[in-house]
Amino acid sequence: MxxxxxxxxxxxxxxxxxxxxxxxxxxxxxxxxxxxxxxxxxxxxxxxxxxxxxxxxxxxxxxxxxxxxxxxxxxxxxxxxxxxxxxxxxAPEPRLIPADFDARVEMLGLANELMGDDSFIAARRHIMVRDFTRPEQDPETRKIFTALGDKYGYSAEAAAQAPDRCAEILQHFAARLNRMRDHGGNYLMGNHLTALDLYWAASAALIEPLPQVNCSMTPLFRAVYTNTDPVVAQATDPALMEHRDFIYDQHLVLPLQL
Ligand SMILES: N[C@@H](CCC(=O)N[C@@H](CS)C(=O)NCC(=O)O)C(=O)O
Missing domain, CATH: 3.40.30.10 (Glutaredoxin)
Structure with a gap:
């Protein structure tokens, strides 16, 4: 605790x-x-x-x-x-930003696709707001997600674009991960852990959170975080979730302290 x-x-x-x-x-x-x-x-x-x-x-x-x-x-x-x-x-060590110029530029660009404005997690949040403000949700849930949408730029247009935006990013990350693995690399940037792997591990909670034993969430938030959008599901290569598990297993401590 x-x-x-x-x-x-x-x-x-x-x-x-x-x-x-x-x-x-x-x-x-x-x-x-x-x-x-x-x-x-x-x-x-x-x-x-x-x-x-x-x-x-x-x-x-x-x-x-x-x-x-x-x-x-x-x-x-x-x-x-x-x-x-x-x-x-x-704490300069372990280094999580690559020293090499090209690798650094690439890593930060990719990290922005997960974390920045119009990123995977920002677009996934629009999908969350879309789904949990539907008329069939209870009024309290709708109120919470309406407020979330108002705070973070939700619109019908943003919601319409969000699944394709998530899918585009997931497909690029899956292709990169599989390419790295083909060359014997275990990480998104090749042979070493960078911040990008940690960003992915945390972002993957918005596809499927870690099991309850490792990530204690209320039923509502577990449902909110678990992806049900078919476009996003289709773009989620199992390698991406394996990579999330690998990063938690090798580099982080479970259960999450929330
Ligand atoms: N400002 C952060 C993003 C932070 C952010 O969007 N946090 C959200 C996560 S959903 C938050 O705090 N939501 C709850 C709230 O706004 O009270 C960044 O761009 O790096």
């Missing part, structure tokens, strides 16, 4: 503080936690209230989403790429 402190308290602490959403394996938060774990970085976890006003977090970071990482009195970082560079600076 993770002991989260309030953001008000975290503000004044020295060292590394990371604001996370308790109880939900959100891919941005789980990616940050995975990077911190691989690097052995100690941090104080602070609590974000999902879809809440989070006034202290807003004052501190200028926004209300999680994760946010703050080091000493530097500006808090609320974007995955800034967080990656912060963690890489605080």
């Amino acid at each position: 993770t002991d989260y402190i309030d953001v008000e308290e975290a503000l004044d602490l020295p060292g590394l503080r990371v604001v996370l959403t308790p109880g939900i394996p959100g891919p941005w938060s789980e990616s940050a936690k995975a990077i911190l774990q691989v690097k052995g970085l100690e941090y104080v976890p602070a609590r974000q209230d999902v879809l809440g006003p989070n006034p202290a977090l807003r004052r501190w970071s200028g926004q209300t989403s999680a994760p946010v990482a703050a080091w000493e009195d530097e500006p808090p970082r609320s974007n995955w790429l800034e967080q990656l560079y912060l963690f890489e600076r605080l």
